[in-house]
Amino acid sequence: MAGKSGRTISAEPRGTVKKLLFSWESAMVLVFLGVILLGNVISPYYTLKNVFREMPKYLSEIFIMLAMGYILVLGDIDISVGSIVCLSATLACIADNAGLPFVLVVLICILTGLACGCLNGFIASHFTELPTMIITLGTQIIFRGIAEVSLGPGGSISLQNKDAIKLLSRKIGIIPVSFFVVLVFALIFIVVLGRTTFGRKLYAIGSNSTAAKYAGIDVQKIRWIVFTVAGTMAGVCALFFLASTYGASTTTGQGFEMEVIAMCVFGGIATTGGKGKLIGGFFAAFIIVCLRIALGQINMNTQLILVIIGAMLIVSVLIPAIGNALRLARKKAEKA
Amino acid sequence: MNKKENGIFRKITGSREASLLIVLIILLALIELLQPSFLAPQNIAQIFRNNALTMLMALGMLCVMLTAGIDISITSVLAFSGMTIGLLQKYDVIHNTLLLFLIGAAIGAVCGMLNGLIISKGKVAPIICTMGFMYIWRGMAYVISNNAWASAEDVSGFSDFGKSGAPGPYIILAIAYVIFFIVMKWTRFGRRIYAVGSNAEAARISGINVDKTITLVYTIMGLLAGITGVLSVSIYGSAQPNMQYGKEMDVIAACVIGGVAMSGGRGTVVGTFMGALIIAVIAKALPLVGLDSLWQNLVKGIIILVVVILNVVTQRVMDRRALARREM
Amino acid sequence: MRRKTVSLLLAAAMMTSFAAAPVFAEEIETEEATQEEAEHVYTNAADGMTLAIVTKAAGNPYNEKEAEGFTEVVEGEGGTVVVQHPESATADAQIAVINSLISQGVDAIAVAANDTNALSAVLQEAMDEGIKILTLDSDVAPEDRATFCNQAGVQEVGQSLIDAVYDLTGGEGQYAILSATSQATNQNAWIEAMKAISEEDEKYASLDLVEVAYGDDEYQKSTDQTEALLQKYPDLKVICAPTTVGIAAAAKVLQDQKSEVVLTGLGLPSEMAEYIGDDEEHSCPYMFLWNPIDLGRLAAYTAIALVNETITGAIDDEFEAGDMESSPYTLTAVGDSEEFSEIILGPPFKFDPENIEEWKEVY
């Protein structure tokens, strides 16, 4: 059944190198190198050893960033991850204080995250009329509410046997263990989203969920899975959080969801869905981490650092609009 | 399904305010049983005073959500404007209450306008733009405060306005709700907000300047957040950079329970008022039911989910009912 | 056109407040510092040293005063000072800041701990790097620091607070405690001390501690907790708030509502001036505290002594603290341990209507 007119369509991808060079992801790499350079210039202590020492606190959030990338690519949002970290850490501490073995404590921490994510997924997939912003707003308050009730009036709890969890905060040479774990998870998440059939289905759902459904993709099952994965990663983050602070309180994880969404958006992943690569989010995370370390070392007011990060986020999302405005202006200039 | 029953059923679920009123009445009756003095005027006054900030900002959030937007920078704007007027008094620059409210409102309005312009002209997603400004204004509140507080003594004259028992906060709340009730129902600008949220394309075709409407809506939200910042300083008699941290979700929850749809076009001033009231009453009622105030968040979260899921279920039932009526 | 003029007006108001605020902040700092400096005499003991102080959190004048005292002594003694206010009042934020200070290779770090044991890993690492660690205002587990600058002995604070409650309740009746965060070491230590004293001595037997509420050093939460206490315990007589934020919030609630519940605890004179008074109008007859600026100064001298190795943190070590009133200070045992020491600044100082006017300018 060859085409009647014999017209041929080229299938060779052209200009991939050019596209790669000018992509948002390569811009992220450049900015990352820029930050490393800036760090060395402004702070004499910006050695590899010092950066790796100060990194663990921020590393645990990157676990959630990886899963949040999936959720944003779907065109959904999950603002309950911060509260899931709080609940997972709290229940893990309670289990630890009740004398349960360390392995069980780890399991409880991660399974709590999984259960919370599963609840989010269930409601999102069975009540598709509800925007996930409302669902996770409700579950955000519920999960933190459960943590508050289980912590009791004191509002905080600490791990009894600290030595077991210490192996999570150990260092191999100067590099903390959590850095390697983050790299492994990042590799898995980036490859699954970018290279597998599951990953492409996420992009399809994010771009046009109706067309995805007509193309045979089980949209709601996939959304359920992704929300469950997000909850699980929040559990993993809680585990590494415990490894550095040996305890949990009612304010644990507060604001994590916003920082994590900021990393993804700064990395080029659009909140409208179907656009952006996880490698961009990964580099964006390290840009923000290394910048905070550099500014911290010159003892900049911690709140001023937050102002800078907020401004960077807004400028990064305004770039497309600024680009269009320039193009329009140029076109008007040509026309006039 | 005969005509009459259909009418009543639709009347109850149809009008959002009716069902909210019923929930509120049942709640108050239950509590009155448990603690007779609950409905004492002094107690009611305290409920309004403790939740004045949420109720005031809920009006702005209503307008923002009507255009299918959201604003999570409001408590940071509140902190920035409150901190500024706190410092102005601490260093004896200005003490006139009215002028302080105007400055607070002006600061809030400019912050809101920035949000509006970036969202409408810059085509940035509201959640992201307001998230960026959440960090910026909260950080600025700390930076300008330079770790100093405006203590009770600094704001002593000014805080009489918001002292418990003083009429100040109630007047502001009453005026705001009356103005918004009129604006949202009876002015062209109010109806334009509904149109932009319900069908932006149709609004554009019928000559409504969608971008300007969106910018104005966020400016109003900022204005209210600014005024709330000033009010918070006078009610609590002090200004700290971390005030009202994380309270924006309560404001959004009040609107959601009040029946405001996140997808835009649906929501009323009365509904928002009742949504905020329901949350406030529950927060007050929990200790009486023997539940420690710790349970407050858990119950509030459950109510939000139950209310929104109930909305979906009643809508599905009504659709199925409509289908059943189509004779095949 | 109208819309345009309105937005211009708003922008102008905004800009003025932007410019005005930081200017004020600088202005007050210089004016206060000059008044203090003239009196003190220094011996350039901290030459070449870099000493750091990590307070509980930004945005709290009590922490600001501590840092002020610390900075003044370190700079006076010719050293360089690093002041760090963490992003939030959590152990997590303090860990990040301490890590950064380790990287900067400072000589000593004085920490006001937000949590008793969360900081142990990072403090151990700092000590391994040869950095002298001491705590002030709120201690950590003793093995994680060289010594602790205790503003007032736990027993002395507990004693004065329980005596105040005893006096204000007329010897019997209900009282409640409004604390900061539940994991703050100093708060819990004082509350335990109060309980222990009232159990041992049956003089306090008829005092009834109904509840320990937690305001998390947040103004609104402290206000809500105070109101909840009033509503829950109609015949409550006294509220004791051993935290500057809690006491200020409670004072306003009690004074506005003209409640006959009386307030005492630990508060900053500048914050509490509005509420100190014996008559019906005021909610707090008297309260206690110590001079946070002196605490900061003591911590600085302790740090210098540690870096100069004049003391190692062992009990009975002694060191000169410049021209401070009760210098030289000796390190005394913490409770009954042989190994771990602390330095007591002095007994808590009582603020009442007579002396509040004078002290409210100082801090």
Place this chain on the structure above:
Amino acid sequence: MSDIEASAAQQEDIILELRGITKIFPGVKALNNVHFQLRRGEVHALMGENGAGKSTFIKVITGVHEPEEGQIFLNGQEVHFRNPKDASAMGIAAVYQHPTSYAQLSVTENIFMGHEIMKGRMIDWAAMNKEAQALLERLNANFRVTEEMGALSVAQQQMVEIAKALSTGAKIVILDEPTAALTANESKELYRIVDQLRDEGVSVIFISHRMEDMYRLATRVTVFRDSQYIGTYDVDKITTADLIKAMVGREISDMYPKPEVAIGGELLRIENFSRQGFFKDVSLNVHAGEIVGLTGLVGAGRTETMEAVCGITKPDSGKVYLEGRELSIRKPKDAMKAGIILLPEDRQRQGLILKWGLGRNVTLPIQEEMANSVFNNEKKERQVAREYLESVDTKAVTIFDAASSLSGGNQQKVVVAKALAQKNMKVVIMDEPTKGVDVGAKAEIYAIMGDLAKQGYGIILISSEMPEILGMSDRIYAMCKGRITGCLDRSEATQEKILELSME
């Protein structure tokens, strides 16, 4: 325009005239040098194939689009419309096929949005409700003005749109396929309203496919074809055959190359498919090599039935047999695995991901087959995509071109390629395959259908275009209000019989 011509226009009482209108969209010339005249108080029909440029033309009149060339004269004066508000201010109002209304707001508000009745600075709700109710009474609508727009039926929403036009004192009302979504008696109701408008001196332009509408309402008819103006005829002077010839441009027969194909064994059979509110007791079958037409008016339930067969929606009851074996289909993937492939009605929302490239669209449903274990095989996918895109002769430069950059016809070819790429395809269900497609592409799609039939696939053609159904189907099922009302063999089927079966 000189004075003489202006006065001539006055005598003939031309209220609206458009001359030499050309409108260009990326890749296609939507209107090519079009002329049009409308007399005062006249009802004028505008007819033409799908994609002939009628809707674009209406959007030019109502100011939604600005033409690249051409002039518009209103009462003899040249006018320029920068946006729809200008047009409605000059008394031109349009009622679109899918009414663009504010679903959450009341009827009154939908009518008066943008031109509210004010009392000082406040909206006068009482007056607005009263006038809205009066407008609706005038069109004798049976619902209250306080109803929410979203809760109304399509017919009722149309009445509100007409009331909206009247509320702006429109002198020219344009109706875009008004009867497409109406039942018979709702159409009669609309005819009465149009008569009433005419008697009140309002000029009406309406677009329709229904000859019946034209005969009942219009005095003159203008025909467009391939974005060009063909001619204007008096309704009573032109025969249907000549009109269709003008619309289609060539004899029906050579338009639809229906190959003679040996009909094979039964492929697909569905038995008493029902779903409350959509369709009831629908049974039909299709054989190998056979093209089965499924026709009826909008809302007859054809699309809903096929979506239930393909597992997109859950039917209340019904059995599906493929080559005699019963299938259990719970989700779309089950149907696709069995070989029942649906080409959805709304290409842009259901059939394609517009942002994506053509290749990615084609291989989306079959990416698992080509992947090695879980990882996509990009190289193989590119080959397969190119092969199938070329087999349907898609006009595209590379397989990476975005689907949104293609014309309607080409987009449809991509959807067909997507179906062909699913090698296990046995039955293909094409829902309105030529809607909004230019005539050239239409012929190619019919050719493809012919080829598929020749290769022994079973084809179900859902269409509401009478010539297409008659031209291509071996057997024709007609549906009305959710039920199968009859099955005609190709030999006995005529336009009248089908229409009769489609209307109750």
